[in-house]
Amino acid sequence: MTTRKWIREMPLHVMLIPTVVLLIAFSYVPMTGIAIAFQNFYPGHNFFSSPWVGWENFQYMLQLPGTLQVLYNTLFIAVLKIVANLVVPIVMALLLNEVRKMWFKRSVQTIVYLPYFISWVLLGGILVDILSPSQGIVNEILKAVGLPSVYFLGDNHWFPFTLVATNTWKEFGFNTIVFLAALTGINPSLYEAACIDGASRWKQTLKITLPGLLPIIILLATLSLGNVLNAGFDQVFNLYNASVYESGDIIDTMVYRIGMGDGQYSVATAVGLFKSVVSFILISVSYLLAYRFANYRIF
Amino acid sequence: MHYRTRSHTVFQTLNYAFLALLSLSCIFPFIHILAVSFSSKEASTAGLVGLLPVHFTLKSYQFILDKPEFGHAFVVSLKRVAIGLSLNMLLTLLTAYPLSKEVKSFRFRTGYAWFCVFTILFSGGLMPWYVTIRNYGIMDTIWALVLPGAVPVFNVILLLNFFRGLPKELEESSFIDGAGHWTTLWKIYTPLSLPALATITLFTVVDHWNSWFDGLILMRHAEHFPLSTYLQTIIVNVDLTKLNSVSPSTAEMLANVSDRTAKAAQICVAILPVLLVYPFLQKYFVTGIVLGSVKE
Numbered sequence: 001m002t003t004r005k006w007i008r009e010m011p012l013h014v015m016l017i018p019t020v021v022l023l024i025a026f027s028y029v030p031m032t033g034i035a036i037a038f039q040n041f042y043p044g045h046n047f048f049s050s051p052w053v054g055w056e057n058f059q060y061m062l063q064l065p066g067t068l069q070v071l072y073n074t075l076f077i078a079v080l081k082i083v084a085n086l087v088v089p090i091v092m093a094l095l096l097n098e099v100r101k102m103w104f105k106r107s108v109q110t111i112v113y114l115p116y117f118i119s120w121v122l123l124g125g126i127l128v129d130i131l132s133p134s135q136g137i138v139n140e141i142l143k144a145v146g147l148p149s150v151y152f153l154g155d156n157h158w159f160p161f162t163l164v165a166t167n168t169w170k171e172f173g174f175n176t177i178v179f180l181a182a183l184t185g186i187n188p189s190l191y192e193a194a195c196i197d198g199a200s201r202w203k204q205t206l207k208i209t210l211p212g213l214l215p216i217i218i219l220l221a222t223l224s225l226g227n228v229l230n231a232g233f234d235q236v237f238n239l240y241n242a243s244v245y246e247s248g249d250i251i252d253t254m255v256y257r258i259g260m261g262d263g264q265y266s267v268a269t270a271v272g273l274f275k276s277v278v279s280f281i282l283i284s285v286s287y288l289l290a291y292r293f294a295n296y297r298i299f
Numbered sequence: 300m301h302y303r304t305r306s307h308t309v310f311q312t313l314n315y316a317f318l319a320l321l322s323l324s325c326i327f328p329f330i331h332i333l334a335v336s337f338s339s340k341e342a343s344t345a346g347l348v349g350l351l352p353v354h355f356t357l358k359s360y361q362f363i364l365d366k367p368e369f370g371h372a373f374v375v376s377l378k379r380v381a382i383g384l385s386l387n388m389l390l391t392l393l394t395a396y397p398l399s400k401e402v403k404s405f406r407f408r409t410g411y412a413w414f415c416v417f418t419i420l421f422s423g424g425l426m427p428w429y430v431t432i433r434n435y436g437i438m439d440t441i442w443a444l445v446l447p448g449a450v451p452v453f454n455v456i457l458l459l460n461f462f463r464g465l466p467k468e469l470e471e472s473s474f475i476d477g478a479g480h481w482t483t484l485w486k487i488y489t490p491l492s493l494p495a496l497a498t499i500t501l502f503t504v505v506d507h508w509n510s511w512f513d514g515l516i517l518m519r520h521a522e523h524f525p526l527s528t529y530l531q532t533i534i535v536n537v538d539l540t541k542l543n544s545v546s547p548s549t550a551e552m553l554a555n556v557s558d559r560t561a562k563a564a565q566i567c568v569a570i571l572p573v574l575l576v577y578p579f580l581q582k583y584f585v586t587g588i589v590l591g592s593v594k595e
Contacts, residue, residue: 015481019390025435026449030423032423033423034423034424036426092321098311104318111325112322114325114577119508121527121530121534122566125530125566127328129559134346137349201310233512234512252425255426259429265430268425276421276423280421298456
């Protein structure tokens with residue numbers, strides 16, 4: 001019996017061989033590399049042959065003058081992004097839901113979803129151009145209506161908000177579609193009943209549509225908990241410059257600068273490990289919560 | 300349901316106007332960049348360009364054509380998409396099929412599934428990843444760009460959930476007819492999941508086309524950069540150390556083309572392939588998203 005089972009399951013194991021090999025080589029082997037966070041790592045060595053230094057790299061990381069600021073920037077930018085990426089798409093979905101002309105609805109959806117597919121390299125190039133204080137079209141418009149020009153990407157006061165705004169601009173189309181899909185699941189007879197009872201369109205939105213969206217809103221909010229330390233490396237790296245390090249430097253850019261720039265492999269790994277561990281805990285908690293309360297399962 | 304009240308009409312008008320403006324805000328930046336790329340150096344420097352080219356010229360595009368680096372990078376990107384896509388799709392199918400089985404027909408299913416999912420929950424971080432790939436000796440080759448991400452676990456989850464939604468009877472009848480697992484995967488599951496596969500294919504193509512960071516740290520020579528990485532180095536990060544010095548002919552070209560219009564033209568050429576697949580993405584994206592968000 002057991003042998004028969006083995007034979008029947010054999011092809012399934014064979015199918016998984018390449019995946020297992022590749023994941024070990026490119027995910028699990030690098031995980032053993034977190035050992036270098038506790039070493040004084042020399043480039044060219046393997047992960048276990050450098051001298052061990054205990055928690056020294058972590059102490060060094062905490063002593064660096066910018067570390068707390070970087071942590072604060074990361075949290076500030078990431079949390080604002082999470083909130084904006086929930087609120088804006090919900091409002092968009094509700095507004096699109098009121099649109100009765102199908103061609104209009106479809107065109108809006110098509111257009112607002114487009115920036116989602118353009119990389120931050122290209123969007124970075126475009127934003128640097130249109131937000132430039134000297135030639136940029138945004139500042140030309142501001143000047144034309146009598147407002148002072150703003151250096152969106154060079155002013156520490158504006159930079160984090162520019163990041164959040166442009167990120168929302170790029171991403172909101174995606175979540176809007178998720179919410180629109182959820183809207184189609186609301187039972188139409190609820191609206192009919194409300195109509196007969198004389199509820200206005202606004203009342204219907206408050207009492208039927210929003211409660212209908214609530215489960216998916218809670219689910220997405222819970223799952224985004226894992227992104228609290230993800231302020232968006234691609235975006236920040238392609239938009240920031242030395243004059244906004246103070247407000248725009250985040251954990252990921254710090255890891256890159258210390259590791260790839262200064263060649264301090266061990267310190268960079270320590271900073272990265274801090275982020276990985278905190279994120280892992282947050283993601284696990286969020287999935288557990290989603291599983292408990294929304295019966296959400298990954299697979 | 301008809302609402303003929305005054306306030307409702309006002310709301311509808313404002314709503315249409317707002318949504319129209321918002322949509323325009325999503326395409327104006329692209330149209331503006333397109334206009335800049337076709338404008339003359341003087342007009343763009345003076346800030347005269349809005350949504351239409353001023354002093355129409357093709358000089359910026361001529362400049363790109365005369366630059367061998369751009370063509371090189373374009374070819375590297377095409378190669379990356381071709382190899383990366385084939386690997387990703389093959390491995391997605393091969394992984395999703397066994398993982399979609401019930402525990403009673405594949406006892407190790409849950410173990411394998413967690414083995415895969417753990418890799419998206421936790422990672423060693425940038426430096427260990429970089430050192431690992433360097434130790435493998437594949438730096439500066441196309442394999443450094445396609446092998447590390449060869450198993451797209453997110454797509455595997457999408458597809459395995461799709462597989463689980465297919466009727467069990469199909470698989471049973473296939474087994475009764477004497478087919479094995481391999482035949483069932485290729486002849487039954489693959490054809491039935493074409494819409495899901497189309498979605499994943501398009502997202503994978505765009506992902507590979509847009510990836511730039513791995514190229515930046517894993518390629519030592521600028522001539523091995525994929526297009527996104529190459530553009531990153533010239534548009535954003537003015538890191539000219541890896542690029543060849545400016546040749547006399549380039550200097551001559553620069554007399555007619557400003558830095559700004561040249562950048563605009565290169566951005567436009569790099570966006571073009573994404574725009575070409577976008578209508579197809581549109582066609583399937585709802586399937587793709589619903590696939591990812593609705594599970595039983």
